Amino acid sequence: MSETSTHYYKAINWNAIEDQIDKSTWEKLTEQFWLDTRIPLSNDLDDWRTLSPMEHTLVGHVFGGLTLLDTLQSQDGIDQLRKDIRTPQELAVFNNIQFMESVHAKSYSSIFSTLNTDEEIDEIFTWTNGNPYLQKKARIVNEIYQNGTPLEKKVASVFLETFLFYSGFYTPLYYLGNNKLANVAEIIKLIIRDESVHGTYIGYKFQLGFNELSDDEQSRFKDWMYDLLYDLYNNEEQYTEMLYGDIGWVDDVETFLRYNANKALMNLGQDPLFPDTADDVNPIVMNGISNGTANHDFFSQVGNGYLLGHVEAMNDSDYDIGRPKKDDKKK
Template identity: 70%
Template sequence: MTKYAAYEAVNWNNIEDAIDKITYEKLTEQFWLSTRMPVSKDRSDWTKLPEEEKRLVEKVFGGLTMLDTLQSESGIDALRKDAKTQHEIAVLNNIQFMESEHARSYSSIFSTLNTKKEIEEIFRWAREDDYLQIKAQIIDDIYSNGSALQKKVASVFLESFLFYSGFYTPLYYLGRAKLINVAEVIKLIIRDESAHGAYIGYKFKVGFNQLSDSEKEEIKTWTYSLLYKLYENEVKYTESIYDKVGWTEDVKVFLRYNANKALMNLGLAPLFPDTADDVNPIVINGLSTGTTNHDFFSTVGNGYLLSVVEDMSESDYDY
């Protein structure tokens, strides 16, 4: 007999939940790195943007960097504590790495388009913006103190809803054939986040279905209350960064549309009346545009072999 504790080796030939295997394979097939993206090709577009729009781009990417950092440093650790299988832990490990890569992607964009002084200002703004800090604090508090299901709800709301006030801007530019390479980095991130939100939402549904009727009603009430709280703050955040360029109302529609997507990932009924038909068609067009850049000599671009971008569709949000 060994004197050591019996550590269990993960066995991928004995899968307890097929969704773990499917998701792991999907995420590894989607693997990409920000260093392979030719963002420098967008410098000409960047120099032509009005100053107000440059500041907007900087803020939305600064905010997204902070939220990806929160998810990689706190969120996945919190979810991992409640994992039911070793394969689920493996999926979460993959998600954690890619959240770190997403955060690195924005720094790659900043280093290409911005000066050192501008980059320092972007990160200073992210540390000091009240609305950005409030939503991060709300989510992080749930990660620290919430139940297993509450933590999953917070994660899905972060990945499937709160990111989208920032995603609107690059998708808008992509739909207008501007900052194409920057926007395609965001499309890769969106593709990842769609898979993350769907997977964690599935794990929520597994736990939710094991509850009594009264417990189900309790977590549903809590979930909708949290969404209202986050939405109220997100509206203020949106107004604070989009009012100067006049896009605020369109972004709010996009927020509500994606809030419904987050609820659908959780298996819950949509809250808002907004559908894809209500979203600015330029943004929907940007969301559904496939690979438009490929360097056949170096295979760099979002069409390179490790990461072929496909058209986004409704089904990308769901299993």
């Protein structure tokens, strides 16, 4: 019997791990599994009523934008990354990531259904689907997903998850730091915790391929990567000014964006581009992102603080997963 006929389809064997990062990432992602239905969003209605109409519009548009990006990631992004796997376990990890991206996208609709009227929800999605800056970044990223090389796709994914989301994440973290919308913000913190793992894992897989390139190939690829980041950042500046201009948060949000752009580069094993550090970010927002979980559902015994552990900010050292030491880099 030929080799082909005996290996028509191979079973995945989790007892023969080629890359331990696959196993540890799978365990991390399944350990921190959550669903939006376990967060008591209605408890935020009293806070919601104290916010101005301008703030209501801001929150709605922010979450509309995040919904669009998570939709892109769940429907196209992860599906493209799955085509370039190195190990069978990596495919299983991407299956998990893809599902959780769908959970993230649905979570925003749970927030809308709690805080907004049907008319307001229609306005949010009309605004989101017609916003030129949102559509531009979705187009830039998705064109790479559809036509880019395996390494280019990974860069686009890391830039999306570790950088582009954060213009939207700023708002709920700001309110959390001011003791408002705690349950809404907790969903965002759970999403951030997921995205931290996703970005770190995909960045690690990028580094494996990047380190196989020649010096000339690495140099050309770096030029492409930093040019892409500049293009995305310029668009994100305009998006931020449109979102936050009236409320006066533009400078603070852009600082937060640059800080997270550097985090994305760290995920990819590259040097930071911007001078901004955690010390430059609004401390109210950093306080919001670092707080542990607060909710516990005593009726179901499945509160996020009960089983999911603490939602914590990523430390700089967390981005060193698989990152080669300078001495180990390809000469």
